[in-house]
Amino acid sequence: MRRHEGRIISPVRRWYRRHGRALPWRGESDPYRIILSEIMLQQTQVSRVLGAYPRFLRRFPSIRSLARARRRDVVLAWRGMGYNNRAVRLHALASVLVERDRRIPSDAASLLELPGIGKYTAYAILSSVHGLPVPVVDVNIRRLLSRVFWRMPSTADMRDESEIWRMAQRILPRRGVYDWNQALMDIGATICKARRPLCRRCPLTGLCASRTSMTEAPRGARKTEPGLDGVPNRIYRGRIVEALRKKETGFGMEALGREIHPEFSADDVPWLESLLEALERDGLLRLRRGRTLKDSRVVPS
Ligand code: SF4
Numbered sequence: 001m002r003r004h005e006g007r008i009i010s011p012v013r014r015w016y017r018r019h020g021r022a023l024p025w026r027g028e029s030d031p032y033r034i035i036l037s038e039i040m041l042q043q044t045q046v047s048r049v050l051g052a053y054p055r056f057l058r059r060f061p062s063i064r065s066l067a068r069a070r071r072r073d074v075v076l077a078w079r080g081m082g083y084n085n086r087a088v089r090l091h092a093l094a095s096v097l098v099e100r101d102r103r104i105p106s107d108a109a110s111l112l113e114l115p116g117i118g119k120y121t122a123y124a125i126l127s128s129v130h131g132l133p134v135p136v137v138d139v140n141i142r143r144l145l146s147r148v149f150w151r152m153p154s155t156a157d158m159r160d161e162s163e164i165w166r167m168a169q170r171i172l173p174r175r176g177v178y179d180w181n182q183a184l185m186d187i188g189a190t191i192c193k194a195r196r197p198l199c200r201r202c203p204l205t206g207l208c209a210s211r212t213s214m215t216e217a218p219r220g221a222r223k224t225e226p227g228l229d230g231v232p233n234r235i236y237r238g239r240i241v242e243a244l245r246k247k248e249t250g251f252g253m254e255a256l257g258r259e260i261h262p263e264f265s266a267d268d269v270p271w272l273e274s275l276l277e278a279l280e281r282d283g284l285l286r287l288r289r290g291r292t293l294k295d296s297r298v299v300p301s
Helices: 006-019 031-041 046-059 063-068 071-077 085-099 108-112 119-128 139-149 161-170 177-190 233-246 253-260 266-281
Strands: 285-288 297-300
Touching (some): 006 177, 031 085, 031 119, 046 071, 063 085, 071 085, 071 233, 108 119, 139 161, 139 177, 233 253, 233 266, 233 285, 233 297, 253 266, 253 297, 266 285
Antiparallel strands (some): 285 297
């Protein structure tokens, strides 16, 4: 057993009792609300989810109302969250669960077969909805456990994800596992921050293997995302979805290109097509193909 494995439990619990975040989905018993929060949290920061979560629930207060809605309206209600394919998958998930009389599987393998459910979300549901003693590993927990148990050379480094899942399982306390998972997430998100960890305020400062070894990674150490003219593709994807929200009749290829990028030229059509094909696969639009790319039309799904 690695040094300190058992010794982190008390300081983490003490810290969480005093500093844990009061989030609206914590302590929630309605599985629909829990699943919604977990899917929103997959790729969006808590501060943005805090605004979007109640807004979405006002629009779709139950899983039935969500399953009955038009896909287009669900994507519309997802506004501001980014990664709109999650809205499409959430909608598909609601339909499947309503068909199954709203029974939520209580094993990871069955959960992973559902639309929009990856390993993190499956384990979060087992922990939050079914109260099972399982670990969860999101990016905050991965960063925190990497640093506590291994000497990380720089703030950009993390251990392999599968290694962290094994460690999270090994250090799981016998009781209060839901709170334990939430506590690790909170320390990772608010103290052991990605670029500038607040080691002086950290409850694990005396036990952490990386406390003095890490150098701050330069900004350039971040992976550069694919994009056009310095703007990442994910921003363009959001602009396409937004443009189609405003114009149900859709766009021709070049008109859409100019709508999302003022400098768009005919040379950029293949790039635009690759974005559109990915969005079409995610169910966010339809591409009505003409004889040539130029004649094609993009319409909402
Ligand atoms: S001591 Fe610093 S690096 Fe280590 S877990 Fe705490 S905040 Fe992170």
